[in-house]
Amino acid sequence: MFWLAEGLVYRRQESIIHSLDPRVKLIISLSLFLLSLFSSTIFEFIILLSAIFLLGVLSKVLRRMIKTITFSLTFVIMIFAINLLVGYDLIFSIIISLRFIAIISSSSIFFLTSSPDELDLVMRSLHLPYDLIFAFVTAVRFVPVILLDAVQIIDSQRSRGLEIEKGNIFKRIRNYIPVLIPLIVQSIIRSEELAEAMESRAYGFSKKRTSYYTLHFKRKDYFVLCLNLTLVVLFILLIHLFHL
Template identity: 50%
Template sequence: MYWLASGLLYRRVVSPFTKLDPRIKLLIAIEFFVLSLLASSVIGVAIIIASIVAVAAFARSLRRVGRTVAFSLIFATFIFVLNLWIGLGLLRSLTFALRFIAIIGSTSIFFITTSPDELEQIMKWMRIPRDVVFAFVTAVRFIPVVMLDAFQIMDAQKSRGLELEKGGLLSRVRNLIPVLIPLVVNSVIRSGELAEAMESRGYGSTPKPTSLYGMRLRWYDKAVLVLSLAVFVLALYIYHFYTFPF
């Protein structure tokens, strides 16, 4: 449980990739995403996965990206078996399964290397209304807090004799009710306190709030931008004019 919770927390890693402008990171992720959708051969998808691994290593986040991909392996296996079963053949089934892994890998690279602060800036840059952005920000900010809350409630209920790990699937789900109700009540109280604190710090007092941080494309970002677009176009060219043997 604690292990799962720690996976949801953003950890600041310093690497040449994480230092990129978040928009460039988003662009790279989208490029990988599009290429994975287009690739229709095992070799093609394998090359994309290899490039994703290379970028993840460059971003010093190989282990975290690997962990996310490991979770997706169950689904990839399911996709493989299902396609094989409906008679799509070994190679195509394998392509579909690998494509799924590539898609998960490309999106997780973005979310693992981008801090919530940067996500917020991208959302503002996309002109998403401030209230929506702020709701997103507080939701992410309070993930660890609510997690901790949940663990404390679990401990408290266990110490009163609640047996969470007992019984079949249905009774296990039912066992969670005494944890969920206090958790929801706590969160409602917390949201009231948050609203008071927001008002007290002048949230919404000006229609044009500013931000301590900003996004700026440096020469380094521009170079990566050009490079990634060039590789993307090259990949599209290969995809269009060259057929891999399998």
């Protein structure tokens, strides 16, 4: 379980993608995300997923992206099985599963290459209310922390003889109670401590917040943005040509 947490965490790294303006990274991720919503043939998904994996290689996060996908594999299998069970054909079920993988991996491009601080800046450039930004960024920051907590709680309860994977489906769900309760309690305690620590550092004292870093588009950002737009248009044209 422990190693899974890695697939969801931002790591400071050097790469072409990391050095881009976070707004550009968000646009790339979003366009891939939207394209995967509208794609409907296996061929299109092959192109999309290759593009996503190529970005993964360029940003040196491919391994961790694969971890994220491995993590979501249970859901992929579930989606696939449910689609088959309710009577859709094999090809359609495969497409739906591929769409899910594409959605997960396209959004992980942004989250694996942008630090929570960059996320903060992007949301601020969209003029969202700061409390909302703070809540969102904190939630993202806390995902790996809570995952690590979960791993330790599971270890601790297994050491007291709890066999999570044993029994029928209802027993298995019940087996998670000794894991979920400490996890929720720990999270509440942590959020309370965070609130106190923030208040002792004058959170909310001044209405206007300033930022140490500000975002500026550079030449390469414009270039990548144009490239992204061209590729998206090309892809849409391709879809239409195939459908025609």
